[in-house]
Amino acid sequence: MRLALIAHDEQKDTLVEFAREYVDTLAAHDLLATGTTGKRLNEETDLRVERKSSGPLGGDMQIGAEVANGDCHGIVFLRDPLTAQPHEPDISALLRICDVHDVPLATNPASAAYLVEGIERDPPEYHEG
Numbered sequence: 001m002r003l004a005l006i007a008h009d010e011q012k013d014t015l016v017e018f019a020r021e022y023v024d025t026l027a028a029h030d031l032l033a034t035g036t037t038g039k040r041l042n043e044e045t046d047l048r049v050e051r052k053s054s055g056p057l058g059g060d061m062q063i064g065a066e067v068a069n070g071d072c073h074g075i076v077f078l079r080d081p082l083t084a085q086p087h088e089p090d091i092s093a094l095l096r097i098c099d100v101h102d103v104p105l106a107t108n109p110a111s112a113a114y115l116v117e118g119i120e121r122d123p124p125e126y127h128e129g
């Protein structure tokens with residue numbers, strides 16, 4: 001499966017910690033991330049992550065396009081619920097396209113744990129295209 005990992009700045013430490021905790025499960029998958037998140041993951045974990053553009057520069061939309069194309073099958077997106085983001089429309093679009101295509105999406109660490117553990121135990125069926 002191809003999984004995306006994304007975190008806003010205030011959540012990046014938490015995502016790095018999460019990725020270390022689930023490194024064995026995550027390493028079995030094809031991983032991608034928005035730019036700065038991917039840089040942190042590549043530098044601070046044993047995971048190898050394909051980096052898209054930074055979120056404010058279009059990274060959320062690039063990942064959304066993969067969802068729309070059937071190429072991205074699950075997303076952990078640790079959002080900052082307390083800080084306004086300049087690219088809020090892009091974020092909303094990514095969340096929406098996950099719902100359109102029924103792609104699992106976790107936006108906080110508790111649900112991210114269920115998502116990753118669930119994928120390991122029982123990978124969801126997904127459709128090409």
Ligand SMILES: O=C(CO)COP(=O)(O)O
Nearest residue numbers: 034035036037054055056
């Ligand atoms: O802004 C983001 C997601 O909306 C994350 O982007 P970065 O990983 O480049 O910080």
